[in-house]
Every structure is written in structure tokens, then in C-alpha cells.
Amino acid sequence: MTAVDAPAAGRRGFRCASAQTRAHGTAQTVAMASREVRLLLVDDDPTVIQAMSRMLAQYPDQRFATSGEDALHLAREATPDLILLDSEMPGMTGGAVCMALKADPALASVPVIFVTSQPAAGSQQCRLRAC
Numbered sequence: 001m002t003a004v005d006a007p008a009a010g011r012r013g014f015r016c017a018s019a020q021t022r023a024h025g026t027a028q029t030v031a032m033a034s035r036e037v038r039l040l041l042v043d044d045d046p047t048v049i050q051a052m053s054r055m056l057a058q059y060p061d062q063r064f065a066t067s068g069e070d071a072l073h074l075a076r077e078a079t080p081d082l083i084l085l086d087s088e089m090p091g092m093t094g095g096a097v098c099m100a101l102k103a104d105p106a107l108a109s110v111p112v113i114f115v116t117s118q119p120a121a122g123s124q125q126c127r128l129r130a131c
Contacts, residue, residue: 036059036060036061037059037061037081037082038061038062038063038078038079038080038081038082039056039059039061039062039063039080039081039082039083039084040062040063040064040065040071040074040075040080040082040083040084041053041056041062041063041064041065041084042064042065042066042068042070042071042083042084042085042086042089042094042097043066043086043089043115044066044067044086044089044090045066045086046066048086048115048117049064049066052084052115063078063080067089067091067092068089068091068092068093068094068096068097068100069091069092071083071085071097072097072100072101075101075107075110076104076106076107079106079107079110080110081110081111082110082111082112082113083101083110083111083112083113084113084115085097085098085112085113085114085115086114086115086116087114087115087116087118088116088118094114094116098112098114
């Protein structure tokens with residue numbers, strides 16, 4: 001089991017702490033490497049990206065895309081730990097981006113959270129099931 005600590009003073013992001021594991025009745029300490037959480041924020045409206053970025057300022061390793069195509073390029077360039085994805089974008093929609101991510105073996109396990117200003121509707125639920 002791994003414990004996750006709150007950010008240490010002067011550091012940002014989560015830090016994995018040492019964990020005690022039991023192997024055949026003997027305790028072992030497993031040191032976990034510490035690294036910043038990498039986010040990919042995707043929205044066709046730069047104002048929304050700025051707002052999300054400010055809300056998530058405790059995670060400074062952020063990349064931004066204003067189109068689905070750019071999002072896929074950035075995700076392939078440096079695999080994010082989490083993608084916040086606008087569901088309604090011109091050109092490549094959030095659903096199409098998500099399907100492309102899940103079809104790519106290197107990105108299929110990256111969690112995606114859909115972000116929308118539209119009220120929940122059947123189309124959003126359908127998109128979530130497809131992804």
C-alpha cells in the first residue's frame with residue numbers, strides 16, 4: 001500500500017511516501033520516487049483553460065491545448081497523468097479525442113475528465129460510456 005502525502009513545504013504536487021509492505025511476515029520499506037503530477041487541460045476557449053489552470057495551480061506541470069488535434073499531439077509527446085477535456089469543441093470533439101486516446105496503447109490508461117458548460121444530457125452520458 002502506498003501513502004500519498006500532502007505537498008511538502010515549498011514543493012508542489014503530491015509526493016509518494018515510503019510504504020510498509022509485508023512479504024512472508026517481514027516488513028520491507030519501499031521508497032517511492034517523487035514527481036510532479038502532469039496535467040493536460042483541453043478547451044477551445046482560452047479563458048476556460050486559464051480558469052482551470054488557476055484552480056489547479058497546486059499542480060504546476062500543466063500543458064494546454066485549444067483543439068483536439070493539439071491535445072493528442074501533446075499527450076503523445078509527454079504522457080499526462082490526467083486529462084481535463086472539453087466535450088464540445090469545434091473540429092475534433094471531446095468524444096473523438098477520448099476515443100483516439102483510448103485506442104492508443106501508450107495513452108489508453110490515462111484518466112479523462114470531461115469538462116462542459118452544458119447541463120448533463122443523454123449525449124454526454126453516451127460519450128462517457130464510449131470512453
